[in-house]
Amino acid sequence: MTKATRFVDYARNIIGGTFVKSTELTGNYGIINFYSSFDEYKNDNPKSLLTEDDYKKHFETKEKIEKILVIENVRLLQQFPTLVGVKMKLQFDEKIYSMKIDRTSVNDYLGLKIEDLKIEDGSWNSEFLNPIGYNDRKRKDFIKKFGKVN
Numbered sequence: 085m086t087k088a089t090r091f092v093d094y095a096r097n098i099i100g101g102t103f104v105k106s107t108e109l110t111g112n113y114g115i116i117n118f119y120s121s122f123d124e125y126k127n128d129n130p131k132s133l134l135t136e137d138d139y140k141k142h143f144e145t146k147e148k149i150e151k152i153l154v155i156e157n158v159r160l161l162q163q164f165p166t167l168v169g170v171k172m173k174l175q176f177d178e179k180i181y182s183m184k185i186d187r188t189s190v191n192d193y194l195g196l197k198i199e200d201l202k203i204e205d206g207s208w209n210s211e212f213l214n215p216i217g218y219n220d221r222k223r224k225d226f227i228k229k230f231g232k233v234n
Contacts, residue, residue, distance in 0.1 A: 087109065087164075087166070088108075088109040090164075091107070091109045091114055091160075091164060091167075092107045092108070092109070094160070094163060094164075095107040095114070095116055095160065098116075098152070098156040098159070098160075099142075099151065099152050099155065099156055100118065100142045100143065100152050100156075100174075102134065102142075103118050103119050103125055103139060103142060103143075104116055104117070104118055104119075105117050105118060105119045105120075105124070105125075105128070111168070112166055112167055112168040112169075113167070113168055113169050113170070113171065114160055114164070114167055114169070114170040114171070115170075115171050115172075116156075116170070116171070116172045116173075117172075117173045118172075118173065118174040118175065118176075119175075120175040121175070122136040122139040122140070125139060143174070143176040143177075147220070149174060149176060149181050150223050150224065150227055150231075151217060151218075151223065152172075152174065153172055153174065153181060153182075153183040153227065153231055154183070154216065154217055154223050154226050154227060154231075155213065155217040156172070157170045157172055157183050157185050157230075158185070158190060158198055158212060158216075158217070161185070161187050161190060161198050161199065162198045162199060162201055162208065162212075165199040167187065168186055168187060169184065169185055169186035169187060170183075170184075170185055171183070171184040171185075172184075179233055179234065180233070180234040181231065181232075181233050182231065182232050182233075182234075183227070183230050183231040183232070184230065185230045187199070189230070190230075193226075193229060193230075194211075194212065194216070196211055196212075198212065
């Protein structure tokens with residue numbers, strides 16, 4: 085299995101992954117785009133049993149969107165140590181949320197090497213997920229540094 089195939093397969097399982105429209109690996113940079121609306125999703129997946137309510141529940145609060153952008157982008161860097169960076173775009177409720185991160189900047193910002201964090205030893209949770217991903221203020225600071233809302 086190629087690195088690109090592994091990346092695409094893994095990215096389908098991120099939070100909200102059901103509503104990912106496209107995933108690609110260009111060089112060593114991951115790019116993930118979500119469907120811009122439920123109608124667009126349904127147009128591409130006419131046999132899906134998911135409803136518009138299911139779609140809205142994934143993205144209904146700014147907090148949920150922030151968690152997807154912060155946690156899942158960093159998780160991709162953690163899971164794929166050769167990735168240089170990741171870019172994600174999520175449109176919901178007439179706003180476009182985007183984040184573009186690179187490994188060096190994230191590691192410098194966090195003061196650690198994200199690729200060294202492991203789920204098995206608890207360091208992923210203790211060093212990133214709990215203090216940044218689940219901390220409202222620190223997650224918002226991360227968004228201010230690396231994200232954009234239009």
